[in-house]
Amino acid sequence: MxxxxxxxxxxxxxxxxxxxxxxxxAAYRAGGGYRQFERAVTSLTPDQVTDMIKDSxxxxxxxxxxxxxxKWSFMPKESVKPHYLLVNADESExxxxxxxxxxxxxxxxxxxxxxxxxxxxxxxQVYVYVRGEYRHPRACMDRAIAEARADGLLGRNLFGTPxxxxxxxxxxxxxxxxxxxxxLMESLEGKxxxxxxxxxxxxxxxxxxxxxxxxxxxxxxxAPVILEMGALEYRKHGTPNSPGTFxxxxxxHVKRPGVYELPLGIPARAVIDExxxxxxxxxxxxxxxxxxxxxxxxxxxxxxxxxxxxxxRKLGVMLGTGGLVVMDESACIVRATMxxxxxxxHETCGQCSQCRVGMEWCYxxxxxIELGQGQPDDVATLLxxxxxxxxxxxxxxxxxxxxxxxxTAIQAFRAEWDEHVRRGGCPFAQSGERALEAVHA
Amino acid sequence: MxxxxxxxxxxxxxxxxxxxxxxxxxxxxxxxxxxxxxxxRDLPVVGSxxxxxxxxxxxxxxxxxxxxxxxxxxxxxxxGMQVWTQSPAAQNARRGVLEFLLKDHPLDCPxxxxxxxxxxxxxTYREGQSEGRSHDPRRKRRKxxxxxxxxxxxxxxxxxxxxxxxxxxxxxGREQLQVLDIANRSVIGTFDDRPLTxxxxxxxxxICPVGALTLRKFRFQARVWxxxxxxxxxxxxxxxxxxxxxxxxxxxxxxxxRYDAEVNKSWMCDVGRFTFDDWNLxxxxxxxxxxxxGGATDLGVDGGAQCAGQWLAEAxxxxxxxxxxxxxxxxxxxxxxLARGLGTDAHFLAPEPGAGDGVLYTGDxxxxxxxxxxxxxxxxxxxxxxxHLSGAGASLLAGEKILHFLHGLDPGSGDVAVPATNxxxxxxxxxxHPREGFGLCLPARSAVEKGGTVRNVQGLDxxxxxxxxxxxxxxxxxxxxxxxxxxxARHGALVG
Numbered sequence: 008m009x010x011x012x013x014x015x016x017x018x019x020x021x022x023x024x025x026x027x028x029x030x031x032x033a034a035y036r037a038g039g040g041y042r043q044f045e046r047a048v049t050s051l052t053p054d055q056v057t058d059m060i061k062d063s064x065x066x067x068x069x070x071x072x073x074x075x076x077x078k079w080s081f082m083p084k085e086s087v088k089p090h091y092l093l094v095n096a097d098e099s100e101x102x103x104x105x106x107x108x109x110x111x112x113x114x115x116x117x118x119x120x121x122x123x124x125x126x127x128x129x130x131x132q133v134y135v136y137v138r139g140e141y142r143h144p145r146a147c148m149d150r151a152i153a154e155a156r157a158d159g160l161l162g163r164n165l166f167g168t169p170x171x172x173x174x175x176x177x178x179x180x181x182x183x184x185x186x187x188x189x190x191l192m193e194s195l196e197g198k199x200x201x202x203x204x205x206x207x208x209x210x211x212x213x214x215x216x217x218x219x220x221x222x223x224x225x226x227x228x229x230a231p232v233i234l235e236m237g238a239l240e241y242r243k244h245g246t247p248n249s250p251g252t253f254x255x256x257x258x259x260h261v262k263r264p265g266v267y268e269l270p271l272g273i274p275a276r277a278v279i280d281e282x283x284x285x286x287x288x289x290x291x292x293x294x295x296x297x298x299x300x301x302x303x304x305x306x307x308x309x310x311x312x313x314x315x316x317x318x319x320r321k322l323g324v325m326l327g328t329g330g331l332v333v334m335d336e337s338a339c340i341v342r343a344t345m346x347x348x349x350x351x352x353h354e355t356c357g358q359c360s361q362c363r364v365g366m367e368w369c370y371x372x373x374x375x376i377e378l379g380q381g382q383p384d385d386v387a388t389l390l391x392x393x394x395x396x397x398x399x400x401x402x403x404x405x406x407x408x409x410x411x412x413x414x415t416a417i418q419a420f421r422a423e424w425d426e427h428v429r430r431g432g433c434p435f436a437q438s439g440e441r442a443l444e445a446v447h448a
Numbered sequence: 449m450x451x452x453x454x455x456x457x458x459x460x461x462x463x464x465x466x467x468x469x470x471x472x473x474x475x476x477x478x479x480x481x482x483x484x485x486x487x488x489r490d491l492p493v494v495g496s497x498x499x500x501x502x503x504x505x506x507x508x509x510x511x512x513x514x515x516x517x518x519x520x521x522x523x524x525x526x527x528g529m530q531v532w533t534q535s536p537a538a539q540n541a542r543r544g545v546l547e548f549l550l551k552d553h554p555l556d557c558p559x560x561x562x563x564x565x566x567x568x569x570x571x572t573y574r575e576g577q578s579e580g581r582s583h584d585p586r587r588k589r590r591k592x593x594x595x596x597x598x599x600x601x602x603x604x605x606x607x608x609x610x611x612x613x614x615x616x617x618x619x620x621g622r623e624q625l626q627v628l629d630i631a632n633r634s635v636i637g638t639f640d641d642r643p644l645t646x647x648x649x650x651x652x653x654x655i656c657p658v659g660a661l662t663l664r665k666f667r668f669q670a671r672v673w674x675x676x677x678x679x680x681x682x683x684x685x686x687x688x689x690x691x692x693x694x695x696x697x698x699x700x701x702x703x704x705x706r707y708d709a710e711v712n713k714s715w716m717c718d719v720g721r722f723t724f725d726d727w728n729l730x731x732x733x734x735x736x737x738x739x740x741x742g743g744a745t746d747l748g749v750d751g752g753a754q755c756a757g758q759w760l761a762e763a764x765x766x767x768x769x770x771x772x773x774x775x776x777x778x779x780x781x782x783x784x785x786l787a788r789g790l791g792t793d794a795h796f797l798a799p800e801p802g803a804g805d806g807v808l809y810t811g812d813x814x815x816x817x818x819x820x821x822x823x824x825x826x827x828x829x830x831x832x833x834x835x836h837l838s839g840a841g842a843s844l845l846a847g848e849k850i851l852h853f854l855h856g857l858d859p860g861s862g863d864v865a866v867p868a869t870n871x872x873x874x875x876x877x878x879x880x881h882p883r884e885g886f887g888l889c890l891p892a893r894s895a896v897e898k899g900g901t902v903r904n905v906q907g908l909d910x911x912x913x914x915x916x917x918x919x920x921x922x923x924x925x926x927x928x929x930x931x932x933x934x935x936x937a938r939h940g941a942l943v944g
Binding site: 384398 | 485494495496497498499501516517522540541544545547548549551552581582583584587607608627629630631632633634
């Protein structure tokens with residue numbers, strides 16, 4: 008990897024910019040790797056580690072942005088039951104591909120981070136639940152875990168202490184819903200990946216009914232960084248309420264798509280125009296998905312929004328998983344929404360009535376509008392259907408996640424939707440059928 | 449007993465047990481049934497259909513009151529709780545769910561067996577909107593899928609509540625049905641279309657809240673609004689499950705379980721459910737018929753009772769009295785009193801119990817074994833009865849099915865011929881149909897025509913109720929036995 012962009016702050020990704028870094032155990036340890044895990048196990052209590060993460064203000068990178076240290080502190084302090092750490096590597100949110108980078112290029116960072124998190128929550132077993140399509144990332148993780156075990160970094164009585172830790176990967180089978188933490192647990196247990204109603208929450212009743220914490224790959228990978236530099240130093244990056252850096256995976260109509268480690272609070276425009284070299288082909292920015300499709304769509308006039316949890320929230324969207332999808336003026340919003348609706352229709356688990364039927368109904372309507380059979384009442388019906396499945400009416404957040412891009416796309420580009428219905432077709436160049444073919448090819 | 453706390457439902461204060469399930473509490477207190485598909489009182493709660501949403505306000509952490517929609521099947525009664533079942537938000541949420549469920553529903557109520565007792569239909573009338581908004585075709589799914597001998601599946605009518613999926617593990621301890629595929633491609637089915645097996649398949653048609661799972665035996669037999677449901681107790685084994693018998697044009701067309709918390713909860717077995725052809729058999733005996741040399745004489749019921757009394761009185765203590773294991777406690781008592789007057793014992797025919805299935809079906813075909821034993825009737829095996837029968841001076845075999853048990857025939861079979869019994873010239877049988885080999889045949893009511901008590905295997909007394917009218921002239925079993933006893937007394941027997 009080349010030198011980082013000047014706006015980048017490579018904390019997690021700093022090794023990836025070193026010439027010849029191969030992600031092996033030797034290379035990782037040469038840069039101080041696993042010292043933080045050793046330090047935690049040998050000289051810190053689990054609560055001290057949790058407090059350091061609390062002090063850092065780290066918020067989960069898996070989409071919800073929940074305070075990581077707080078989540079860890081929900082785990083029982085004393086318990087006769089086994090505790091589990093599940094690392095959510097089911098990276099499936101449309102537009103998101105940052106965890107893959109960590110697992111492929113620096114898997115030991117993920118292993119060490121997971122080990123630290125496991126120690127903090129008093130777990131002796133970690134399962135890394137890897138998206139089924141991520142065969143190569145899983146192989147990289149398996150290799151790193153095997154290397155760590157062979158080197159005495161995993162196993163029994165680590166560093167001469169009573170603490171023992173085992174780690175395994177577990178492949179998903181290609182269902183998006185299994186990235187939802189309770190569905191992930193069901194899937195790990197060998198059942199259908201149906202989200203569980205909450206409460207009970209995983210910290211009390213998680214995998215196999217045991218106290219469980221589920222953290223995103225990037226979240227745990229940040230733990231060694233925070234332990235190494237200290238919470239105060241980490242907080243110098245980012246904003247007071249969203250401290251630190253985050254990985255932004257930029258895709259779409261930019262000149263230099265890719266994964267960049269950036270301080271939270273960086274304006275979206277700086278990411279698009281400076282880090283990624285601007286919109287391609289000299290065209291103008293039209294809109295962008297803030298952090299994966301389920302977080303919602305913002306039109307170009309909001310491009311100055313700082314990318315931190317609070318700022319995007321004020322615009323009615325979420326920071327999500329750092330998957331910034333950029334669309335220039337040649338993009339059809341209806342078509343983009345149709346492609347997403349196809350995805351959500353395919354991936355709803357089908358458990359809750361509204362989500363199961365609603366996803367298909369929305370896709371049918373949006374598809375018709377894009378393909379020229381829109382009816383005058385379609386957009387109004389669509390908005391009404393969204394209200395009927397969104398707003399906490401279902402077991403998990405899937406339906407709300409689908410509602411975000413639909414609702415924001417209609418709100419910001421209502422004229423474009425109406426134009427499709429009025430013209431009886433898509434005013435943009437490429438036909439909707441071809442777009443669908445491309446998706447299903 | 450949980451502590452009773454105040455709870456406000458629709459702006460009226462009530463008392464409810466702390467921690468109780470809201471969906472049940474609302475019904476118990478106000479009588480209002482909150483619409484539900486996936487929730488069933490005797491199945492694990494999944495909360496997935498989202499139909500039972502109500503609006504609640506309850507103290508959240510930090511002592512703030514939070515008003516929100518909640519599914520009442522997964523909400524427990526807590527302190528300071530307010531519930532609105534008909535607020536605009538609650539009504540909208542439920543109407544929204546119904547609209548989604550109806551989007552692909554075939555609306556084939558006119559040919560659907562469930563129509564008339566269909567929760568989807570009822571809730572739609574009650575809460576739904578009458579116009580559909582979809583411009584898109586309904587999803588095609590498989591119809592008339594055979595799931596074995598008992599159940600037919602229509603995937604298009606299914607609302608995927610998963611009651612049927614949860615039923616088998618919860619009741620039988622094994623899985624049979626599954627949700628296959630995901631999203632709106634989800635369907636109910638068995639792996640590889642394997643047929644369902646076991647003794648509890650019929651319950652699926654009861655718990656299915658739509659017409660997706662129907663009984664092969666009841667399909668297209670009757671519209672449910674024309675049937676007359678009557679509560680009674682099942683007599684096909686010694687469990688005594690509470691049942692509801694549906695009659696149509698004087699025939700039993702369906703039997704369903706009735707809730708009994710101590711016996712069968714919401715379930716019953718397929719043996720009990722599907723054994724009713726015998727009750728619809730024609731050719732009923734409605735008079736007293738004496739076998740005479742070269743023919744038969746119609747004595748009428750009274751004449752028959754007189755004749756029986758005389759024969760038994762003349763035999764006195766040598767008379768053999770055996771009741772059917774299907775006798776009610778009241779009939780058993782009457783037989784006992786008759787025996788006392790004659791100075792002899794009353795027996796009941798006690799067939800060898802078969803194997804139970806570990807759930808409800810006990811395998812014991814004698815429904816009132818425990819009750820008749822408790823009354824003081826002596827059990828007699830079919831072998832012993834056959835041995836004693838031909839040698840007895842006079843004998844009385846009383847009650848429907850007794851000859852089936854005597855000859856080892858399936859008591860529930862509707863079309864089995866009962867062979868002639870070699871019972872001697874002064875033998876009397878009280879049964880539903882004329883029988884050969886007896887000196888005198890008297891009529892009996894069947895288990896769906898008589899009232900009375902049976903004591904089940906657990907020792908619980910349960911009521912039989914006359915669901916169908918007995919054929920004209922067929923007296924109640926207790927009355928008939930009493931008439932025989934009176935006649936016997938007239939001929940010299942002691943009166944009990």
